[in-house]
Amino acid sequence: MTTASKRSASRVRRRDEALLGIALLSVIIALIMFIAQRPKPATAAEHTSSPEAAIRYLSPVALQLSPNGQRLYVVCEDSDAVLAVDTRSQRIVGRAEVGKRPKGIAISPDGNTLYVSDEGSDAVTEIDAQTLTIRRTISVGWNPVGLVTDRAGITLYVANTLGDDVSVIDLRTGTEKKRLHAGRFPEYVALSRDGSRVYVANLLARLGPPDQPPISELTVIDSATQQVTARLEVPGVLQLRHITELPAAAGGYLLIPFMRPKNLNPLVQIQQGGYLTHGMAVIRPSATSAGEARDYQVSELLLDDIDHYYADGFGVASTPDGHWALVTASGSNIVSIVDTSRLRTLLLNSRPMHRLELANRLDSAHKLVAARLLTGRNPTDVVTSADGRFAYIANRMDDTISVLDMTRLQLAATIDLGGPKQLSRIRRGQQLFFDASHCYQGQMACATCHPHEGLSDGLAWSLETPQLGRDVVENRTLYSIEGTEPFKWNGKNPDLETQDGPRTAMYIFRSQGFSPTEVEDLVAYIFSLHLVRNPHLAADGHLTDAQTRGQALFFREKTNSGAPISPLQQCPTCHSPLTHFTSKIQIDVGTATKYDTITAFDVPQLEGAVMKPPYLHDGEALQLEEIWTRFNPDDKHGLTSDMNKAQLNDLIEYLKTL
């Protein structure tokens, strides 16, 4: 035992002995329970906590038109299926059962083959576009979403959200040829009109100091070399979603919806407006596919109005002539139709400094937006027909497709995809989760800061005090939080009903908030959320050698030299496996800074929480390692100073399985 650990241990011994006794007891119980229930592989995304979960909604989330425009293929993430809709009769003419939780779709250039990403299966299902029969399944990286083929139809690019990378698939052999590093949580991809580039939009901002504005990345791949040639910085925003490229005649811009937060300002400012804004990146590409980041021009435009916001931009498409660009506001049930000629004029007439200011101006939209059309609930993907007459929008939360007449800029029809009409409590909660109308001026929905159904957006937010820079706290995941109350880093909300009811109304949405029934629904939905699949854990729950060693370290009671570790310095005392690896109390682990009012913070649950950084209450630890290498100098966050680097690596390997 080192002198450091001795000193720490003796300090701890001086603490309340009764507490030690309780802690010891809890460790023993925890250990017994843990041995009884070894970690199980996280199950798929189905919302499992209620009998109503048996109802399978469709939740259309991605669309693909056949080249002749006669068929619209619809990916339904909650029913693990792809539907084919005849665009003339507006009837479903086919259905294919795919892997778990399909999210994205691509079509071969000849229109004969569909590729569907199965997020919950780490695979792509290849489907005959005519017969909708499954041809084969191709393994890709972790939690794939967006995908696109090259012009020749022999290479498929698949964005692996959880893997932070892109699988490059050789379609001749059906095998992964290589993997390219993307940014963080790459979600959607697009092939450039000339076929020379593949663009990858990353949902989460790059990891960086929590007191700095986020910087997002658009990853550019040269389709000839199949290598990343540029990583464009899109500053101040996150949640880059779908990508469309306007024709050269319309300026050739890339349009990518985003969310632009002012997370470092106190949240009370939401009542002044402009706290959470929504818009799109407008990027003029480099002249060559091998162009570096500096060869691209990145602008940002907001699509909100001064007094009303169009939250959670998701899908984007343009008419073939490029005149209209359509951007769905998934939290506002609106599609904004942008006149791109005005957009081009605005950009061309703006001096560089003025162009930068556009990112914060709420007076652009009224110049650019020709129409705001009401869609179904939670509009996600949007596609336009080859003749430019129609646009189709997938409404995830009511299982419909909105058909827009693009000549008149109005809703032409709504196609009912035939989902269950009975709304379960979880479904009602899910609808609320995506709905920004409950927030002051519609600035945000729950999903705004918890994108991808429960993920943390990775940002630190000034939620607690009106004082700039004080008590900034990191957002937290919503995965597996049932039974982990209290909530918030200060542990002030005893249950989720309090958190999502009056507290959210008063401190976050600054509005009437949700009704008591709505709160119940929302809580039911949130408690149903789990990580889709934990790729670090084998399907049978078997731990690797390193994970097994790490597990032993997690539960160890003695240091490397055999000295006993105080229960308060043992991992499972606070991260109890009985209760999702949290003790549900607030503990000072020495991570508070001078900008924090309190020093003891809620012990976060670990299930599904260690998958995505950053960590600690203020998001200062950008990697798991840093929790101990940088922010645990006095062994207050577990006794780790006697560990060697290999042991720390093993511990981390185990934590990743939770």
Place this chain on the structure above:
Amino acid sequence: MRTKQCITVLLLAAGGLTVHRATAQAFLPAAPMDKTVMRYANMPPAARPYASFRKPYQEWYVQPDTLEYSGAARSERDGDVATLKTINIGFLGPLDADNEDSPYGVSMLHGAELAVDEVNASGGYRGKPFALAIHDDQALWGASSMAIVDMRFKDQAWAMLGSVDSASTHIELRATLKLELPIMDTATNDPTVTQTLVPWLLHNFPDDRQQGYALADYIFLQRHLKRIGILQVNNRYGRVGKEIFAQTARRIGHPPIVEVWFATDTTDFSSQLQTIKASGVDGLVIWGNAAEAGLILKQMRALGMQQPVFGSSRICSPEVIKIAGSASEGLTVISAINPTRDDPTWTGFQQRFAKRFGVEPDAYAAYAYDGANMLMGSISQAGLNRGLIMDALRGYEMKHYAGVSGSAFFDYTLNNIAPVTFAQIRDGKFAYWPERRTDWKPNDAANAR
């Protein structure tokens, strides 16, 4: 069947082709054996490896060009003294109180500080003061491995002092082959740091090779003991340190009867001592620290074990007497210095050190003081050029340096191979012998005894 045999023969022949090609390259006429100039590091003749078997094909470390340097460091632009506020020397040592080696590190720092202050008082380097850029040898997460990089690039150090820990010193040594920062090592016992041929290190602390040879000579040839047991602390210091002694004992015909280890922080040595007792040794060698040795002595005497005990230099501390009391009587250990010397070089240092730090200087302080002086002298002689500073240090090759720690002598590997001092507890005090002579020459049998 026969066909199969033929094919086998053919395959064998094909194999023979490989064999032949391999051996074909050895056709050069056998080169004449190098003439051995001296025995490496005072190695006792009987302990020379394979001495009775054959003359080795090649022997290292015994030629004048052992640390040949042909890089480009000398042609780097010299530092401009006019633009510098201080002439920086890096310092790496265990300083944090949590580190069990920190007493050595703190002594070492004090020795270096005293030397720097004294040189600065007489003008420093062309009017600019020397300054120590201090880095803690903190093992947690391997942090200290970057110290030498920071010294070279951030501190703009011209050379460095350090460290005690042999692994840290090896890491510095590996790094400095690339970074070309002269290292003056004044504290590690590790005998392998001067065996790498990296021409960027001078080492003045008596290493475990010298200690091992001296102890073997004393125990087997002077005390005529035959059955020796070894008890070592289970860390790199203990493992590497006792090895030269054990190896020498084996080679001169008295292989250790028993070798036992104990973990750091051990306080109850009964199981180890029972094993040693059962083996019937007539003497015990401890390679460890003073506190551990004190407890071992106390516990072994309590068990009725009256064998003479010998030990490494880290045991030579008043702490062992304090802990073991009368049980320590007769303990014979290696001492890196003789603090009872009465020459003015030592006594003057002793007084100045005690005045400045309020404690008596120990070996780590003395060697650091000497090392820092050698280093500052080399900088003054060579100028602000790391290649030339190392050349100046290399100038000590096969030469004596008379410092407060005694007279050092540096071999072709720039290792101090001057005979070590013994210390024996007599009437509750350490008695030291022999006197170190400045006319000592390597392989001088009389001196080696």
Place this chain on the structure above:
Amino acid sequence: MNPNKTTTVLQRTLLSMALLLVALPCAMTQAPAQNRATQPALYTKWINYTAANGFPEGEVYCVTVDGSRVWAGTSHGLVLLEDGRVKKIFSTDDGLAGRAVMSVAVDQQNGDVWIGTFGGLSLYSGGEFKNYTNLTSGLANDLVYGVALQGQFLWVATAAGVNRLDTNTGTWSIFNETNAPFNEPWAYGISVAQQKVYFAVWGGGVLAYDLAKQTWKPFTDPDGEQELVLYRNQGLIHNIVSSVSYNPDTKTFWASTYFGLSGYDGRNWHNYLTKDSGLASNFINAVQSRGDDVWASTQSGLSQLDTNTNTWTTYSRDPKTGRGEILITHADGSKQRIATETSLAHSYILNTAFQGDDIWVATAQGLSHGIHAQPKE
């Protein structure tokens, strides 16, 4: 036809062939005069990149060829040359993990460049750096000496063991004295073969890791003594190994030490010292082997061994005139000197890389590009 007779004829023929196969190389090696007549292809024209023409000052630690691009690791950052011109010098201000760059490995599949520095590991991808350090990742130590790629795995030689990073899963493994036969944890270099990975371990010899069996095999100095070499070809010449290079053509790995050069073909060791060969110095910073050649980056020149003819060619620079000298040591021990107008930037050599038949050489004072010349009769 008598079948026994047929067998006898076949047997005799095969035996004759076998004898011939054995005799042939004997005859070859007994004709040194013929060997002498063949002069190896020489590098007589050198283009140097030094502080004089915009290259960073000081040591060049490593060089890696990536098609028409050349990456050079220096004491002042990472240099990218394209088509023979310095395109960019990357520093820590650009995001590089450390200023002193020890190794570079290019993933030919995805174009990623992995850079080992004294300050951690850097990944250069799509024009951006991403860094991995001891505190922010599973990297064993921030002193990174070697990097090598093997499919999705990145192997990293550090001052505290060898790391393997699964670039797909982000899982770091550490191999050191606790889980592999490392005498010492200080890894220096890595060479990837088809089924094995070889590690140069400073003080620990050469370690071979079998990928399929996940087993380690150490190759260490058999006499066990630092201070001597008992027999010439008894085994690895010394345990302080600075680099290792596996040659798939000859199925031999070569290890450079500060105490001579060692090669092992799976059956026999081939060791070289200055006293028994044309090796320029026993202090060798790196070794590279391809075809029949072995290139030793020594502190006194660049030495090439043609294992076919046992001819050594050493390139060095006269520091006074700046002219080059090529010293050829033939198999019979005879020597031949050739003077060249241009030369290496410095005779202290740290690393080499090939670009087709051309060679790039990292020296203590600049990067050198050797233009290949045709062999002469």
